Amino acid sequence: MRNGEGGTVPSYNVQVVTDTQHGLVVNVEATIDAIDYRQLDAALERCEEKVGQLPQQIVADRDYTNHASVQSAAEHGVDFYGSWQNSWKASEQDALGRKAAFVSTAFPYDAEQDHFVCPAGEKLQRRAVLYRGHNVRTHVYRAPKGVCSACPLCDDCAPPGAKPEWRRSITRIEEPGATTAFKAKMKTEEAQQIYAQRSRVAEFVHAWIKERCGLRQFRCRGRLKATMEATWACLSYNLTRWFAMRRRLHLTTVSM
Numbered sequence: 001m002r003n004g005e006g007g008t009v010p011s012y013n014v015q016v017v018t019d020t021q022h023g024l025v026v027n028v029e030a031t032i033d034a035i036d037y038r039q040l041d042a043a044l045e046r047c048e049e050k051v052g053q054l055p056q057q058i059v060a061d062r063d064y065t066n067h068a069s070v071q072s073a074a075e076h077g078v079d080f081y082g083s084w085q086n087s088w089k090a091s092e093q094d095a096l097g098r099k100a101a102f103v104s105t106a107f108p109y110d111a112e113q114d115h116f117v118c119p120a121g122e123k124l125q126r127r128a129v130l131y132r133g134h135n136v137r138t139h140v141y142r143a144p145k146g147v148c149s150a151c152p153l154c155d156d157c158a159p160p161g162a163k164p165e166w167r168r169s170i171t172r173i174e175e176p177g178a179t180t181a182f183k184a185k186m187k188t189e190e191a192q193q194i195y196a197q198r199s200r201v202a203e204f205v206h207a208w209i210k211e212r213c214g215l216r217q218f219r220c221r222g223r224l225k226a227t228m229e230a231t232w233a234c235l236s237y238n239l240t241r242w243f244a245m246r247r248r249l250h251l252t253t254v255s256m
Helices: 041-050 067-076 177-186 189-195 197-212 223-255
Strands: 013-020 024-031 057-059 080-081 114-119 123-133 136-142 169-174
Touching: 013 041, 013 197, 013 223, 024 041, 024 177, 024 223, 041 057, 041 067, 057 189, 057 197, 067 080, 080 177, 080 189, 123 169, 177 189, 189 197, 197 223
Parallel strands: 057 080
Antiparallel strands: 013 024, 114 123, 123 136, 136 169
């Protein structure tokens, strides 16, 4: 895996599941997967196996938030909150330098007729459908042949050095219902407040283990041994949390 210096070294990716209400570590696992993209479904399965039930809600950062994770949570009946990674952000021009009127998002889409309309009034019809997995489809729309090269707006619409036979194309992504519902939910104030808990709960565990246990690198080799070492560190953390909760309960009882 890549390290902080930009190099590649043998490493493990530690996955920690923490209870939001009490701050206790519910499950920990060392993986050899360099990214978190595929880890949410595995974390849910481990929770069900170790604890005997799935969580009602789960909150994860943008590295876990994708079509596969959203669909997996929906299939398990778990209310998932995360931060969707937007690959494109609104700006006055796109990556090719086209101005606002000529970026793909500026082309109006006619859902009934299933076509886009360019600034010159030309219709871009659907020419292909690409299947990306996880029930995600990419619809490709293109202008008719020969139209773009004769268009007076071609210089503003075409990329630099475009060939005479070039024609404008636009893609429209069709997402599954679970993803659409997830994105709509995450736009609400209530969802954002729930997601705001993630940093306080999740990051504190990692910081505590690194500082208090000194576990910045594993002393053992092999994924199983690394998982056991991480488990002992999380057990130490859970014990301190348990004693802290007991003290608070005792103080509350005395004050009453």
